[in-house]
Amino acid sequence: MPISANYNLANYVNGSDVPDYRISSASVYFRLIYGADELVIQEPVGWDAAEWVLQRDPVWHGFTFEFTGDEALLRFRQVEAIDFIEQAYLANGVAATVLLRWGLADSGVDLPMQTLKLKMGTKNVVGGELSIAAEVLSMHPDIQPYWDSKISMTARESIKTEGGLPQPITPPLPANLMLHAQSIKQTTTTKPPVQPVDTDWLPFVNTGGSILQGGNPLTGLAGTNVYRTFYLSLPFSEPVPDEVKDFSGSMTGISVDKPAPILIAKEEGALRVQVTVDFQVDCRLQKAGISLNPPDVGSWSVKCVLVAGNVTYPIGTVRSGRTNSRFMGAQRISATLDLPGVPVSAGTPISIYGLLEISPNRSNWRGTDVRLTANNATLTLTAVTTAPTSTAPAYPIKDVLRQLVAGITGRANAVQSAYYSLAGGNQPVDGGGSHRMLTNGFGLRGFTQRPLTLSLQDCLTSLQAIDAIGIGYRPTDTGDVLVVEPIAYFYRNVELLRIESYTVIDRKIDTNRLHPRINIGYRKFPDEGPQVLDEFNVRQEYATPVREGVAYEQESDFVASGYAIEMTRRNQFTKTPQDSTTYDDDTFIIAVDQSGPLTSAVSATLTVQFVFSRGKASLLIDLAAAPTWLAKGVTIQIAGAGLNEKNVGLFRIEAAERSSIVTIPSTGVIRLPVVKPAMLYTLNREVFPETKTATLSIGQTGIFRAERAEDYADVRGILDPDTTYNLRLAPRFNLMRHARYLAGSFIHVNGSEKLTFSFAKNNQGLRTRLADNAPGDQDIDSRQTVVHTDDLYVAALTAVLPPLWEAETISIETQLALEQMLYLKAALRMAHPDPELHLGYITLAGRDGEPDTAFFPTEIRHTPASGKTILTGIKKYVSSLPVNSQRGCEFYAAYVFDAFESAPGSTIDTWIEGCRFGDFL
Secondary structure (H helix, E strand, O other): OOOOOOOOHHHHHHOOOOOOHHHHHHHEEEEEEEEEEEOOOOOOHHHHHEEEEEEOOOOOOOOOOOEEOOEEEEEEEHHHHHHHHHHHHHHHHHHOEEEEEEEEEEEEEEEEEEEEEEOOHOOEOOOEEEEEEEEOOOHHHHHHHHOEEEEEEEEEEEEEEOOOEEEEEOOOOEEEEEEEEOOEEEEEEOOOOOOEOOOEEEEOOOOOOOOOOOOOOOEOOOOEEEEEEEEEEEOOOOOOOOOOOOOOOOOOOEEEOHHHHHOEEOOOOOEEEEEEEEEEEEEEOOOOOOOOOOOEEEEEEEEEEEEEEEEEEEEEEEEEEEEOOOOOOOOOEEEEEEEEEEEEEEOOOOEEEEEEEEOOOOEEEEEEEEEEEEEEEEEEEEEEEEEOOOEEEEEEEEHHHHHHHHHHHHOOOOOOOOOOOOOOOOOOOOOOOOOEEEEEEEHHHHOOOOOOOHHHHHHHHHHHHOOOEEEEEEEEOOOOEEEEEEEHHHHHEEEEEEEEEEEEEEEOOOOOHOOOOOEEOOOOOOOOOOOOHHHHOEEEOOOEEEOOOOOOOEEOOOOOOOOHHHHHHHHHHHHOOOOOOOOOOOOOEEEEEEOOOOOOOOOOEEEEEEEEEEEEEEEEEEOOOOOOOEEOOOOOEEOOOOOOOHHHHEEEEEEEEEEOOOOOOOOOOOOOOEEEEEEEEOOOOOOOOOOEEEEEEEEEEEEEEOOOOOOOEEEEEEOHHHOOHHHHOOHHHHHOOOHHHHHHHHOOOOOOOEEEEEEEEOOOOOEEOOOOOOOOOOOOOOOOOEEEEEEEHHHHHHHEEEEEEEEEEEEEEEEEEHHHHHHHHHHHHHOOHHHHOOOOOOEEOOOOOOOEEEEEEEEEEEEEOEEEEEEEEEOOOOOOOOOOHOOHHHHHHHOOOHHHHHOOOOHHHHHHOOHHHHOOO
């Protein structure tokens, strides 16, 4: 019997009318669809025995699969249906898109229930029957084959084709990401000689005009008179690598002239200098003509020194003595120097050499022969250095997700994510993950011709490790959209259905949600070099109080290391910026603290010099006046009254480096040149040399700035907190974003138990505390000091937000009418017209005094012909019940005996018997 004419079938199925089961009277239709052609057909063979299955993805948490069976096998015997499918196959082969749509019809109203796509590659005809597999028509089957395919951020065509042609897509424009200079330690080491280096005897003739033919006395190291100083150049080789300074290596040699510096410091900072030397020197006097009494060496001294600028540092101690012989004898010096902080500025010369000073006790000497043998000469410089700022092309995460989905499916704007969206439209505030950007190593180095390229799988799995996100597919009138939100979004606190009559099949512990070990953080980070022990965005491991289950693995393939960012970025300032680097093709994630289009306020009016430096058009600006946003890669607008027309317009900054401005004052009796530190910016087009007042500004394309420690009240335990990248993305904070999903392991564990920190590759001393007014994810906003490698109390996992589930599954059998199943389908696939009913839970009525049980469905198997339904779900955590993980032994500190006696048994934690007296204090 048909449903009455005033009944709205769509509202009935969507749950807005009270179910009365009249829907079973509506007729069922089946249609084959190929392009504009449709064919009404008979019910496929065996359709009434098919199972309808809704499944929650165990990794991504959304209902990403919804099939008739896991993969329906349809059977057709109707000749018209077989011919329809075969004709489509002949026209387009396995690429033909043939759909089977079934639905309900009543009183002229059609309501489609499901659309399946036939998998033409599985077509098989045997004995007049055509069998073919089918899958639900959604975005998932389009994405699944290309889940791990690499998509470029500049791609303009999709992988998916229509009529054999790829679909055009519009790639997002990259934003300018302003990168500051993180202070890093850099080490340069010279290699010692493989074999001792010998100079043999080298003669030096004394030609002084005094009574003593050796010349006038000089002031020696000890303040006494000496008659000759020899400089001993040691064999320091070309250093590897050469980031810290310029080098002009020295050969082993002896001279009476002070040797030139072997090192020129490149960066301003404090050098740690470690020198090891091992050499010996022989000396003999030559007599001044025929003499029966040759001259003697009266006294001698040998020393090794390091000179930085005008400051001399001794290497080891002075060796000295007297000989009363023509020969000083072989004197060997083995010494080391370790200076933890030699202050230098860019351009400071550094010299290292030995000093031999001799004084004869006779006047009849003509010259001196000296021989030097060097066994070892090793120099290691460790510097805390900085570099000019720069910009990189980078993309907000939501733009990346949209491009990846478009690159696979050809559909634009097919991503929904409040979490990764900035405020605007219907979103009142920035999402918790909206201040994250992605770029690659080439982008960090300023190369725009090598765009960010990654797969949807790489992107989502790496984001899940950091932000605890899940995904699902929400049907819309124009097709599915990919929903990317925190995992909790897919377990909403709303009741979808209450079931009174059911049979429990089983209840058991879900060991997949018990986690004896937690691995979290990042897979790739610098693992060699002087800054390794300072890096905190690495892999961390924790051991938990439970002893069964599986490890909780959440390690990101994105690079969040500040040192990797900085070392890669600095390659653009080296002598060979085109050389490849370790991280070129890696994806970097960077937390930002400012976003949006720039305004006229981001500009500067100042005196600039338009010059040619090394043949390139450049700008010179006083260092104190140079804007921080003026950096390599930035496109600027230059304007100003009286400027030559060549100096007006748009310019791109190709390089930025420290330099000097030399001026001569126009007043004063004596006009000496004045040298001031400056920044030199290389431009991409010609200029006219002049010094003028000009206004420099960045256009309205928008810019982001990498976050440092602005939002933190306290940061300790790292080299330079003020220049550190990605504090917000530290593994401990990632762990807290996952806390709600880990806490289910510990519902029945004493809150005083610990998640024991067991391993971190590098930094083990980072301490942070967010400022009271800092923006950020609610899961990490405790505003308390966090020691990032401390143990973590179980109770702390629920300090901000309660757990979502308990590690227990339940399976039941019940009867559901078709409209109830359709209602659950709409709600769990986010298609219900009332979004408040999306992704909720099901309640089982309690029996014999037992409380109700709520669970989040993970699988629903429904047979439309009989109404038989098997529901499986994970037990919902009910916040009104006592939760052991929210309190430890100290919770009972104020209890007295009467309080224990009067308390209902269900409110006293069972683990209290394990508490000791001191635990209550």
